Amino acid sequence: MKPLLDFAIRRFEVLESTNTTACELAKDGAPEGTVVLAGRQTGGRGRFGRSFFSPEGTGLYFSIILRPTAQPLYLTTAAAVAVAQAAEAVTGKPMGIKWVNDVYCNGQKVCGILTEGGFANGKLDYAVLGIGINVAPPAEGFPAELAGKAGALWDTPVAAEAVESLLNEILCRFAKSYTALEKKPFLEAYRRLSLLDGKTVELLAPDGRILEQATVEGIGDEFELLVRGSDGNPRALSSGEVSIKL
Ligand code: BTN
Numbered sequence: 001m002k003p004l005l006d007f008a009i010r011r012f013e014v015l016e017s018t019n020t021t022a023c024e025l026a027k028d029g030a031p032e033g034t035v036v037l038a039g040r041q042t043g044g045r046g047r048f049g050r051s052f053f054s055p056e057g058t059g060l061y062f063s064i065i066l067r068p069t070a071q072p073l074y075l076t077t078a079a080a081v082a083v084a085q086a087a088e089a090v091t092g093k094p095m096g097i098k099w100v101n102d103v104y105c106n107g108q109k110v111c112g113i114l115t116e117g118g119f120a121n122g123k124l125d126y127a128v129l130g131i132g133i134n135v136a137p138p139a140e141g142f143p144a145e146l147a148g149k150a151g152a153l154w155d156t157p158v159a160a161e162a163v164e165s166l167l168n169e170i171l172c173r174f175a176k177s178y179t180a181l182e183k184k185p186f187l188e189a190y191r192r193l194s195l196l197d198g199k200t201v202e203l204l205a206p207d208g209r210i211l212e213q214a215t216v217e218g219i220g221d222e223f224e225l226l227v228r229g230s231d232g233n234p235r236a237l238s239s240g241e242v243s244i245k246l
Pocket residue numbers: 016017018019020041043044045046047048050052061062063111112113114130131132133
């Protein structure tokens with residue numbers, strides 16, 4: 001039987017953003033499973049309009065073109081689990097997920113994920129799943145605004161083979177989840193990897209204002225963050241962002 005996801009990797013030395021190129025290719029009809037990978041990005045994009053620092057030689061930056069039929073939120077959570085488990089397998093270090101989709105190692109963010117979609121006739125035509133991983137610390141260190149917050153999988157530069165095997169591990173694990181996306185086979189793994197259980201977090205408005213403090217009680221069946229607010233009432237957060245010191 002033909003696998004549901006056939007990966008074809010298109011490699012570029014430099015791109016503004018692998019997500020932007022992948023969106024253009026998807027609009028032009030590129031097949032599901034096309035992977036756009038760049039050695040560095042000049043305008044790497046993050047969530048909430050932020051930029052993603054993407055220097056040469058120390059990161060893995062790629063975007064996968066998908067044409068999903070299930071709830072697109074599952075793509076991001078499936079990818080976060082695939083990255084965390086692949087990184088654990090390749091480095092031997094424990095990883096964790098900060099809701100919704102940041103992967104952490106030793107209290108520092110090592111991977112960000114940005115999912116974008118394109119619509120045609122009112123329906124999702126394609127999704128682009130962009131993954132950026134700090135493989136090793138950049139030669140000049142992280143920019144001041146990331147210092148202390150961003151980390152890398154390894155402390156020193158690693159051989160290209162290790163990065164290649166990380167990529168393969170991620171793609172294989174993600175493909176497995178993707179073929180059964182609506183059944184969420186990665187939900188329990190996501191819960192185990194979640195770093196926020198029992199922690200007090202600050203709920204932030206999109207402009208960064210602190211709305212309130214809440215205590216995290218778990219992850220819901222739709223990957224909502226289950227919290228108890230400062231008023232003592234339980235709430236399920238399905239979007240937004242939480243800030244927490246790890
Ligand atoms: C975030 O942490 O806010 C998400 C960062 C996502 C970065 C990746 S790198 C590959 C792909 N191309 C982009 O421009 N962004 C994503």
